[in-house]
Amino acid sequence: xxxxxxxxxxxxxxxxxxxxxxxxxxxxxxxxxxxxxxxxxxxxxxxxxxxxxxxxxxxxxxxxxxxxxxxxxxxxxxxxxxxxxxxxxxxxxxxxxxxxxxxxxxxxxxxxxxxxxxxxxxxxxxxxxxxxxxxxxxxxxxxxxxxxxxxxxxxxxxxxxxxxxxxxxxxxxxxxxxxxxxxxxxxxxxxxxxxxxxxxx
Numbered sequence: 001x002x003x004x005x006x007x008x009x010x011x012x013x014x015x016x017x018x019x020x021x022x023x024x025x026x027x028x029x030x031x032x033x034x035x036x037x038x039x040x041x042x043x044x045x046x047x048x049x050x051x052x053x054x055x056x057x058x059x060x061x062x063x064x065x066x067x068x069x070x071x072x073x074x075x076x077x078x079x080x081x082x083x084x085x086x087x088x089x090x091x092x093x094x095x096x097x098x099x100x101x102x103x104x105x106x107x108x109x110x111x112x113x114x115x116x117x118x119x120x121x122x123x124x125x126x127x128x129x130x131x132x133x134x135x136x137x138x139x140x141x142x143x144x145x146x147x148x149x150x151x152x153x154x155x156x157x158x159x160x161x162x163x164x165x166x167x168x169x170x171x172x173x174x175x176x177x178x179x180x181x182x183x184x185x186x187x188x189x190x191x192x193x194x195x196x197x198x199x200x201x
Contacts, residue, residue, distance in 0.1 A: 023055055024056055024059050025055070025114060025138065027186050028112065028114070031186075034173075035134055035173065040109055043060075044066070045066045045107070045110075047108045047110075048060070048068070049098050049112065049116060049125070050113065050115070050116030052071055053080055054069060054080040057069045057091055058080075061089040067091045067092065068092045069091055069092070074095045078095075107130070108133055109129075109130055109132075109134070111134075114137070114138045117157065122165040129169075130191065134188065134189070135166065135169060135187070135191075137186075137187045137189075141156055141182065142157070142159070156182075170189060170192055171188075172189060173187065
């Protein structure tokens with residue numbers, strides 16, 4: 001029942017017109033430019049997990065990436081399909097919960113996960129990266145005043161927990177900071193291997 005409740009919640013949310021759900025996150029844009037662009041000059045295959053209305057997927061598809069989008073909301077996926085048609089962009093769209101998606105080993109050059117890092121899926125997400133593949137992640141955190149904080153999810157990450165969820169990745173960027181009455185973590189990691197490691201800092 002949990003997935004169905006989440007599906008209804010996000011269907012309702014995506015029926016609203018919210019510009020913040022359609023514009024690429026500034027952290028995503030900066031992380032892509034610094035850690036992805038030079039390593040994948042010919043683009044590649046990307047998974048946008050819980051991709052919503054496609055704010056990152058459409059941006060990537062317009063730059064030649066073969067994009068897979070998974071989101072629990074059929075409303076979001078249908079709106080994204082219409083937008084992609086209008087922009088003449090090709091996307092592979094999956095209206096399902098992230099837990100229902102069939103991850104394959106070494107499948108993606110890039111995985112993007114914004115505000116939906118499921119602890120139970122972390123190993124599958126990491127294993128789905130090709131050697132040299134990159135994970136760009138942003139998630140909510142428990143911060144110093146949890147009693148004052150209305151969580152964005154039922155069980156947000158703890159401080160520095162993301163490092164334990166992706167121990168097999170080389171950390172390229174990691175920052176945690178308070179935002180209003182909650183916290184946020186921004187993380188970029190690369191799966192060791194392949195020539196793309198030359199760009200590792």
